[in-house]
Amino acid sequence: MPIKPILQRILHNGGGLRLIRWQNGSRNRILTYHNFHSVGTEDFEKQCEHFRHDYNPVSLDEVAAFVRHGKALPRNSVAVTVDDGYRDFYLYAYPVLKRYSIPATVFLMTDFLDCRAWPWWDQLRYAFFHTPLNSVSLRIAEGRQMPHRLLDPASREMAFEETVEALKSVPNSDRLAFIADLPEAFQVNMPADPPPGLEPMTWDEVREMALNGISFGPHTKSHPILASLESEEQLREEIEGSKLRVQEELGRAPAHFCYPNGRRVDIDERVRSAVERAGFLTALSTESGWNEAGSDPYLLKRLSMKPSLSTFFFRQQLAGFRVK
Ligand SMILES: [Zn+2]
Known part of the structure; x- marks a missing residue:
């Protein structure tokens, strides 16, 4: 044992x-x-x-x-x-x-x-899991471009976690701008209301x-x-x-x-x-x-x-x- x-x-x-x-x-x-x-x-x-x-x-x-x-x-x-x-x-x-x-x-x-508004981290997670794209390249605030491959749920989860952590360390206006840009950056329609289970x-x-x-x-x-x-x-x-x-x-x-x-x-x-x-x-x-x-x-x-x-x-x- x-x-x-x-x-x-x-x-x-x-x-x-x-x-x-x-x-x-x-x-x-x-x-x-x-x-x-x-x-x-x-x-x-x-x-x-x-x-x-x-x-x-x-x-x-x-x-x-x-x-x-x-x-x-x-x-x-x-x-x-x-x-x-x-x-x-x-x-x-x-x-x-x-x-x-x-x-x-x-x-x-x-x-x-x-x-x-629904929580910004739930919006971000939604974008990572509903985007039709197989990869995204994201730039947060003045940082460098961050490429992420989105091949399966595990890689999407990992990319989400990295991004949410990075967004916690930037000026608030940069975080707001990043969240506002999610539909464009992820080619995804963001619903106005939170998805079921996140109300x-x-x-x-x-x-x-x-x-x-x-x-x-x-x-x-x-x-x-x-x-x-x-x-x-x-x-x-x-x-x-x-x-x-x-x-x-x-x-x-x-x-x-x-x-x-x-x-x-x-x-x-x-x-x-x-x-x-x-x-x-x-x-x-x-x-x-x-x-x-x-x-x-x-x-x-x-x-x-x-x-x-x-x-x-x-x-x-x-x-x-x-x-x-
Ligand atoms: Zn909280």
Whole structure:
């Protein structure tokens, strides 16, 4: 028998994970989810069972009081968050969370819910998978020409991933120009609405969930990398404009903000202070790690999760094994 499964079994069954969880018990974990699928509902249910059984689910308001004022959290606290606002959350995850009485916060890209735009990475993926071309040569911003052969789904996926990463490091106007040029560059008709399975939740669904344990916060209007925005006005529009949309639809000001993409390089001092000025209690990044009393409330860390993670990996991550 290979060594890895043996070690995993010792870790999981021999009390090793319990020990790691105990050592990290006074820290807070915030989890990030994005998408849910009907086939993964059972997996997500098992994860929720684990939160209920071995952890203490808490809301972001409680996390805010802990990091800002040192107000104690229950040991092994875990807060669930979900980014972007896809409708699959409403269909597949919300009923499970409700059944287990687990609070969660969903961060909404408000232009997506307002049906003004679908996420730019989904548009890009659509172009790579629907183009009749067998190859494309793309130039991003001032960069060099990047040739991609699109022979099969695997090569299209790889080309998509390379391009989406490259687009995260250019000025916002260059990214917008690139996305606007997709029909021309890929010879593809881009539908006005997102394809099936990638739709946003509706504001009525948001209001229904808000009455049943789910909180909502803004995740900007159009999901730009905030540090790549050229003007203060754009920055304010994305942060305060999305806050206002959530407030208009729910009747109260949201307390928590979530940075798009959320790596440390995507959040410069200008961005961080604009979020603080907008009056939020906390703002969440995608930097991996835990939060403690006294952590910067505008740079909260999270752990990335998916319903499809293996039980071993999911439980290890959550307990704190291998987390920075
Ligand atoms: Zn996002």
